Amino acid sequence: MNQNIEVLKEILDISSERFMLSVITTDVYGEPVLPIKGDNRLCTTLLHQQHDSLLAVMKKTLKEAKNIKNPLVYEIWPGIHTIIAPVTSGGTTYFLWAGLMIEEETKHLVKKQLENNYPDVNGWERVLDETPILTIEKKREWISWINKLIKLSSAYSDERSEYVSYQIYNDLLMDAFQNSDLELNALMGKIFGKRNDFDFMGLAEKREEETYSITSVSGEAAQGLLNAEFSVGEGFLGRVLITGDNEYWENIKNDPRSYFFNKFQFHPAALYCFPFTKHDGSLALFFGGHITRNTFSKELEYAKTLAIILENSLLTGALTNENTQQHQRLSSLVEVCKMMVTRPEYKRIIYILVDISLSLVEGPFSCMVLKDSTSGKMKLVSRGDHNENMGVYAQDVINRYYNDSQRISTDVVLKNSSDETRWEHPVIECPLFYKDELLGVLCVGTNSMAQSRLNEDMKFLQTLSIIGGTTLQLAQNQDGGKDDKQVYSLYKATGQFDPAAFVNAKKASQMAGEFTGKLGLSSWNVQDLINSCLLFNYNPAFIREMIPDSRVASIVEDAKDLIGEKSTVQWDEVSLESQSLAIILTYVKYNNLEIIKSFTSKPSEIMSKFIAFIHDGQLIEEEVSTEAFQSKGNIESIEQTIKELKISPREQEVLDLVIQGLNNREIGEKLYISGHTVKNHVTRIFQKLDVSDRAHAISKVYQLRYEQSHSN
Known part of the structure; x- marks a missing residue:
């Protein structure tokens, strides 16, 4: 067998040198399977081009010319020819390519074409002078030679076929198990x-x-x-x-x-x-x-x-x-519990519950329907596939869990589509209780039809909802002091004398709550910014009089100065909260990023982050009354630049989509990269985050963001 290999290589060497041709052996997709033989200068030159290389053209040729049965001379480029010969042996088809050659009559046209297509290559005339000329006699001679190579290749392949079968089995087994x-x-x-x-x-x-x-x-x-x-x-x-x-x-x-x-x-x-x-x-x-x-x-x-x-x-x-899912689910529960021993933050916990449930159940969407403790309005926070039926489904949840006078069960239930909801996926509904109080309903869509998988998902979500209910109650107990209640009263009063400003303040406060995740602000600073959004329409002096111990008046005053016609301060002279407030209110008012870009000659870091935040918005938060649905607002996708871990921009994009619950194939389609490339990115992300799976990655991002905000 080894002797035949050496004989084949020797004949390829001798023959290719004799006919001044290079011989390339490929599979049916155009991938080389043997070393290239011969030194045809035109062939060698075109093989080494960065664009439109010879191999790329060969692959394209095999896609277009699927019915090549016998050796033939093929015009692979205008005026440039090669011999293509299929070799079938042991059930496998290969292609022998022998070339390249040109016709004497079109030599000058080929030269112009090559100079236009590859301007960085010098000496095309010399290359073409050394290229064999295609004539009728040469064509017969080359075809006869290639037929002999086919016979030799077939004999060689037949001898190897039994060995190859065992090798194939081994390769497939390794793929299957590894x-x-x-x-x-x-x-x-x-x-x-x-x-x-x-x-x-x-x-x-x-x-x-x-x-x-x-x-x-x-x-x-x-x-x-x-x-x-x-x-x-x-x-x-x-x-x-x-x-x-x-x-x-x-x-x-x-x-x-x-x-x-x-x-x-x-x-x-x-x-x-x-x-x-x-x-x-x-x-x-x-x-x-x-x-x-x-x-x-x-x-x-x-x-x-x-x-x-x-x-x-x-x-x-x-x-x-199965083992991976069990490990991820246990890890998720551990990470949620960790949030309970630090200072719980209400919105962050909601987002974690939505994201982790979507990632681990791998369904089309996840959402939380809950009542805002301050306003009493119903809210919907969701991620995943949104369609026109999401609002209808949320209203159905409100009617069944909040408006029904009967006692609500604490059990997790599987809700199938109905004529009323018109939702195509079954949904696992998990009520979150603290003692006898219903805090919200976590609803996770599922694509699974297997009962065993549904049972596992429901068990996990049952445990997650119990922990989530306790954590949300802790967060509610720590959120909202006297000042916050006074801010909310003043904000509500705005709606009586300026409804448009009232709506804009609400949009701005929702946007601020999410955008500040990119800035690493502490929870107290975040609340100051949200309150500033709500009270921006008031005079700073009035705010200072009504809430004397709050930073809100100063934040509003500086923000008004920044976007005023005669600004007396520079952007870097005021706090991040004031800069954020000025940017957010401007965007809410005009819905135009170009106005924000025009604030300074060179966009500041906070402006760049805000622009990226607007472009990347994925999470949807809605306020839902029991009568009708209010307007929507985009919330930032959970993407965090962790500079000390040196996560690249592309890895940040991949991480964001991982947290949204997309699998490798879906991430590849979203970013227009291959599944293999996605897998490599995910592996590097896990290494940099020092985690072993997606659940840990989600929790680690939230934890790092929390630690950063509280280190300020």
């Missing part, structure tokens, strides 16, 4: 792509009591089967669900049992189906076969091995996910 987070479709794609023994493969899993669905399919012709449903006993696949035996069928194109496949414009000629039991006790089916061949041979043993690998992969993934 990458527990490998998605099912990705694993199926790896299985199907390793060898071309079959035209199609698929996996069917249980959906309902007597209904199964095809959840993964590989093979272009079989894509129409994805999500197709069948019943126990229906067709070939349904029969295996009854017998529980490994089955295979040949010459089935005219078999009536093929009707299930024919409905989806799919016509298999031979089919195998191997059942196996999943971790939750349900049966799954691994199937595949041929479209053009009516019979099987040795490849059935390969399929049986793949079924075992797939079964073990699903089992490993299920166990790993």
